[in-house]
Amino acid sequence: MKKIIAPIFIVLVLVLSACGDTKYLSVATASSGGTYYPIGVGLGHLWTETMEEMKVTGQSSAGSIENIDLLRKGEADLAILQGLIGAQAIEGSGSFEGNAYKELRSILMLWGNVEHFVLMNNKVETGTIEDIEGTSFSVGPQASGTEESTITIMQGFNLTKDNITTEYLGYDDTVSAMRDGRLDGGSLPAGVPVSSVMDMYASGVNASVLEVTDEQLESINNIYNTWYRFVIPAGTYPNVDEDINTIAMPNFLAGSADLDEEVVYELTKAVYENLDQVHEIHSSAKEVSLETALDGLPAPLHIGAYNYFVEIGLEIPDELVPPEAN
Structure with missing residues (x-):
């Protein structure tokens, strides 16, 4: 009997040890009927499948404003946010007047709301x-x-x-x-x-x-620096045979500054090393690319994302360099 129990005990110890190393993260999104929720859930599946000892799940919420609160309270590890809400949160203006969230960090741009x-x-x-x-x-x-x-x-x-x-x-x-x-x-x-x-x-x-002219874009970003140039290609809309020069605001992935540096590095890396799978998550996710990774981000990068982007040679604008990098 002892010969039977001993191997079982060893297996249980190994299983429990493995479970103890697993990191569990949540992504705050929005209501299940919109775009945030399926993209957040899809990214969670991607990370869980491609990263060892990582379990990431999407959670529904009331959207960007609540997501800031969830990050602040530690009730979510990651969140998808609208660029304007992120800008207001870190500056302590608009919906966050007198209640700035200076620990907010950008991770990567997902897709844009085109004006x-x-x-x-x-x-x-x-x-x-x-x-x-x-x-x-x-x-x-x-x-x-x-x-x-x-x-x-x-x-x-x-x-x-x-x-x-x-x-x-x-x-x-x-x-x-x-x-x-x-x-x-x-x-x-x-x-x-x-x-x-x-x-x-x-x-x-x-x-x-x-x-939208370049001068108008600059003036708008003087209010909240979160819009970026977007060109709607000719032929996108019926009977429009010329490009339309407009602007867009990012929907971006964010986290708190205290989120583990190595975890965020690996999460960021997994997105860009598995773009084919990312693009299959949702039609809006097809916009995810290294070329647009930093577009319109309103808060400094998380140090883990910053390290990844520097490693692959992206030029980081001064305003996105995290204080933790200095």
Whole structure:
């Protein structure tokens, strides 16, 4: 009997020892009906499958603002965040007025919300976003992320809601109102192509996506430094045969500064060494690439991600160098 029990005991000790080395991490996302949740869950599966002694799971949440709270309290290890919310959190402004989260660290850019300021052509003068002044314009549903980002962009070229006749419509309703002559334009930020913008062009609404100049981009980033240049290629939308020069805000992976350096290094490395699998997670995940890894990140890099990017030769902008690297 002792001869039987001894080997079983040894096996159990080995199994328990192995389990003791496993690291368990969670990724805060958003509600299960959006894009954050499937991408967070998909990345968790990828890391779990490709990294030894690592178990990563996605958890649903109310979105970016709650995700900051979860990171701060240690109730999530990683989070997907909207760039503007990340910028507000680390600066202690907007939704985080007087409650800055200085320990927030960027890990990598995932995909961008591309700004589509659309306007009826009879209101277009310069062809840029400043043309919305004096028009009836939808800034998105009230209290939405669209409204917050649109108002911030407007601040970058010295406009407020007082300079437009403000409407609060969803994307499809915006295009419908433009088609019916009840609205001049609206803000429709999303991943390209945006279905409502496809409908606008395909159904013959006499309107265009406005461009953003380099000077306007710089002024907008003086408010919150989280937008980056994005070119919508010609042919993306029906009957549009020229590139559209606009901007985008990142949805990015983040963590707290105290998250283990080596763990974050390995997580970052696993993403870029398994891009084919990453791109299969979701259509928006196809944007993940080394070329866009640092675009629009609002907080300094985590030291683990920083070490990986330096190792592979990426040039790190000064504002993204973490204090821990000095």
